[in-house]
Amino acid sequence: MLKMKILILFCVVSLAASLAGCGCLGGGSGGEAQVHTTTKTTTTGQDLIDLKKAHDEGVISDKEYEKAREKILDGSD
Secondary structure, three states: OHHHHHHHHHHHHHHHHHHHHHOOOOOOOOOOOOOOOOOOOOOHHHHHHHHHHHHHOOOOOHHHHHHHHHHHHHOOO
């Protein structure tokens, strides 16, 4: 009987430890910092060319063009 209780306790502790390790028990919400990375795949020049093309084709307005252009030149996301 004692061996059975120890076996059950061992199984419960092992299961809890493995779930906590994989984040299944809310492991990411305990105040831990999350890191987000962004990778830019185009150059500033290419972004400006694409923006100008969209403006010339009437896809975006003058105001939208200027705002997006400034954002690209400032290096903002």
